[in-house]
Amino acid sequence: MAEPGHAGPGPARPPVRPPVRPPLTARHARLTAAVLLALAAVVTSAVSLDVSLTAFTEGAEDVGNLIDRMLPARLDEPGRIVDLAVETLLIAVLGTVLATVLSVPLAFLAARNTGPGRLVRTGARGVITFCRAVPDLVFAVLLVRAMGIGVLPGVLALGLHSVGMLGKVFAEAIEDSDPGPREAARATGAGRLQELAAGVLPQVVPAWISLFVYRIDINLRTSVVLGFVGAGGIGFALQDALRGLVYDRALGIVVVILVIIAGMELLSIGLRRLLLTRPVAGRAAGATAPRDTVRVTAPWSRERIARFGSAALLAAVTVHGLFALEIDPREVFTSLDDIADMAGRMLPPDFTAVGGALTTALLETLAIGVVATAAGVVLSIPLGLLAAHPVAPHPLVYWGARATILGVRAIPELVLAIVFVAAIGLGPLAGAAALAVGSVGFLGKLVADAAEEIDPGPLEAVRAVGGGWWQRLSTAVVPQVVPSLVGSSLYLLDVNIRASTVLGIVGAGGVGFLLFEAVRTLNFAFAGGIVLLVFVVVIVVERCSGWLRRQVR
Template identity: 45%
Template sequence: MTVRTLARPKTGPVAATLTLLALFALAAWAVGDLRINVATLVDSAGNAADFAGRMLPLDFPPAGELLKLTGQTLSIVVCSTLLSVVISIVLAVLAAGNTTPHRGARFASRAVIVAARAVPDVVLAIVFFRVFGFGAMAGILAMGLHSVGMVGKLYADAIEQIDEGPRAAVRAGGAAGGQELIAGVLPQVLPALVATALHRLDINLRVSVVLGFVGVDGLGYAIATSLRELDYRRGMALALVVLILCVVVEFLSGAIRNALLRPKVTMPPPRRAGQVSPQWTMARIGKTGYAVLTLVIVLASIWGAHLSAGQFFGALGNLGHTLSLFWPPEFLPVLAGDLWETVKIALAATLLGAVLALPFGALAARNVAPNAARFFRLLIVGVRGIPELVLAIVFVVISGLGPVAGALALAVGVVGLLGKLVADSLEEVDPGVEQALRATGAGRWQVFFSATLPQAAPAFVAHVLYQLDVNIRSATLLGIVGAGGIGFDLLNASRVLEFGAVTAILALVFVVVMAVELLAVGLRRVVR
């Protein structure tokens, strides 16, 4: 006789729902605890008008000086991105399960990638300034090594997702390990390599402004100098230049990705008798032109950054002594309270930004608002182009020193990043479900709430959790300009050479970020 019992209810979705509700309640409490409300914004309206009067008219530097600063910034950004790509390709091959069967090598490579992502680029810059002195070298190494955390992970994921058929065919032809990688793996992952590198280039351009506040040359350093001298006309003019550069890089990288990664499917022209190589079609000419242009930009950037192998290897002898200054960590009593303030800033900013990003992202999706999508896409790109540190400075001047300025600055940044992710998720839903509901006579809003939104909801949850992770890291850095949190302690500790306190701050932030990462991974598995 078979005894049947009732199936136990799954507790995973219930626990995930309760966890999300708890995070929402905690974020709402953080907004109230930080006193971010309409009254606060109204009280700051007078300061905003005063700041506008002190900022306008903008004061741009002479053309020659502006071109020099722009060239320095772009050279550092390009070189740091190139460094991250070179290191990440090696680490990704070692970290991918299908290219490195040895478990120990995979674990070590993944550990290096995670460590690079966990250490803030500002901390790396502080270390490298002690070793190499002020200049482009420290900024390139700081941004390049930190970028490995993102680029290496995405490259490893791309390698693990390849089709093993071409690789097996190359292996069957007697190819060695290196030939197998070059002929069977690299051609398949090349589109992902290019897309990730261009995306990281865009991010590093914004990061260069942050590093300017700790001494990296270029537009960021000029902005920091102007704002320290309360020259808001010059500082905001340079910030506008950075915004324009970010928007231009965004559109150029998008055009390059479309040209290289989404080629038109056309039949190749027939080869003539005796012809070995394919003919020079417009598509091939275009790709070759992009390759040559990329090589020219890289060489010009290396020359413009004034990199010296002698300076690099000559200063490496100081690295051990410099690292010894950061040990042992010194946990100051004030750090715990300031870390909690940083978490509150991140929670409040994520909630406030998401409230705006969700409708903005929906209006930027072509399948939701086809007539308004282009305008809102441009609006989101413009918001993404504003460095969050510049926003923090503006809000510090308007609302005063403290966490309110940091939360508002991050909230605006959330609209740019989360809005884009929301729009992309809505456009990637299965159109068949929408068409089936539309065929029953449902209106636009009914289709959106009954077919489009439910399909994209799991992606929304994942994006918001990712944004919370990003905001915790960003909130740490915004404290550099007085926007509250533990970042202010980080800057002060580095200025007075208390490097043990820098290590303690880094360790505390790392623990919080990893806790959020583990929570996000668990929730994403359930909501899928």
């Protein structure tokens, strides 16, 4: 009789063992619950907005008619448009410089590994979150009312709002830094400031520079919208063309914006390649120098030359911008009383002006942000990975993906909302569609940048054993990109929630219409209530983002 598990004569087969699965830990359970909760939120939001393909297909003819009216692009008064474009670029640069100056100390105070205490960290994070919660257009409207029409309110609005992003990502870069160099500096008896300068700054500066350049092109698009409320730049000309239904002229202005952003993109790519290039061992350390030579200064490598050259160029552009735009920094201090008076009118906040309509509008805003973020993530991940050098299978694919991301990023969400309102009609679905498309330009670039910053070791190991493109992508690239992708996606969610408050000005749904009606009618207490509600929502998303980042790290 054959033994159990043995069908007859011959060598016995080894027993079949079930596949090995990782144990279900509390961390895995929490992540699974978070994913299921996110899916439920997306489905619920999509149902509440009545998302359907028929709404887009039925509006295809209207979009076609609108595009016909836009083509061919026309540029009237090219000299004036160029001057306004240069003004817009300078506003974006000055606003980003101001934000960086404010964000660096806030980031060190807000980071868990450098903040001096929990109370200080909480306060710094509160300031950063508040700047992110208040839409840039709201900052601009309030500052224009306090200081008058001009470019200075636009610079201040961009600077204050940009602190919300730069302060957050600067702090996250500090928290992700290697503690080893800092501990080594501490062991030599260095003071706290020396410890941070020698142990933390060299690690985070390359990422900060990349984020700075990226924030400039975000502010380029934002400064276009600020022109709608009299804060300077090319936005006034774009608003004039759109208000007059001269769409071919509007497209010509958008093309000018695209050219400027393309230049910033090329600059960003060049800087990233220089800063992410690792020096050859020995050569950078001066291995060819005579043995009795002691190098007491750092070598002038390409990276160091690029940093000093970029810093000198930025300083020159900043000084030129102050003179060209006739900005007197002292005006900020002389206007503090007017700014404080305008801010004081928003307190105490009023939530009763429109009754239950505020709750409905706020829920609609949340639904717009969730649906737009989910659609943006689905569209951005493949496009962003193909726009990264380590992943792109061919240079044509790389440049095609980069060009697509760049083209989408050049179009302000407000213009996209106008297009979708023309196609779908007034309502939140048009706003969700506009933000979903705009998210490709935002998240696609962040995914591409994260994929280019991965450790090349695992990628080379998979390639060495003969792994194909899919194996390299799934085993060496995606696992390293996931932590950054989670944080960027959640940050995109609060970006879209805030952006939806701006799109309401053109009838694209959400709480934005109520907010700008409150500002227009000088009901600042009600506007303060809306801003406070958005602030609470952003804080909740911020907490979820931090928790998920710690789980996937």
